[in-house]
Amino acid sequence: VDELTTLKSLKEKAREFRDNRDWLRFHNPKDLAISASIEVAELLELFQWESKSIGGVKQDENLLKKIKEEVADVMIYLLHLCNALDIDLSKAVMEKFQKNEEKYPAEKYKGKYK
Numbered sequence: 001v002d003e004l005t006t007l008k009s010l011k012e013k014a015r016e017f018r019d020n021r022d023w024l025r026f027h028n029p030k031d032l033a034i035s036a037s038i039e040v041a042e043l044l045e046l047f048q049w050e051s052k053s054i055g056g057v058k059q060d061e062n063l064l065k066k067i068k069e070e071v072a073d074v075m076i077y078l079l080h081l082c083n084a085l086d087i088d089l090s091k092a093v094m095e096k097f098q099k100n101e102e103k104y105p106a107e108k109y110k111g112k113y114k
């Protein structure tokens with residue numbers, strides 16, 4: 001499993017995990033969105049009172065391991081939410097990039113964030 005693993009196969013894995021436990025009944029959109037948000041908060045907690053740069057975080061194996069776990073937790077809840085609502089995640093992301101390309105043209109925003 002690496003970054004070549006498609007979102008489709010990750011969504012299938014999430015569906016299989018859910019269905020093997022008969023958890024679909026608990027997967028209402030509100031709770032899945034809340035859960036994704038809680039996992040983002042767990043990710044933020046790792047940075048509380050920290051001010052490490054990218055290089056600093058990369059050198060901290062223990063912190064990096066925890067970040068990976070929380071990133072995965074966030075993604076898993078988003079996959080469950082997309083499964084529950086039949087959202088094509090790849091399409092949704094690509095459409096959003098298209099919108100952002102129009103909103104922030106590279107020639108106008110290169111090196112600027114305002």
Ligand SMILES: [Mg+2]
Pocket residue numbers: 039042069070073
């Ligand atoms: Mg977590």
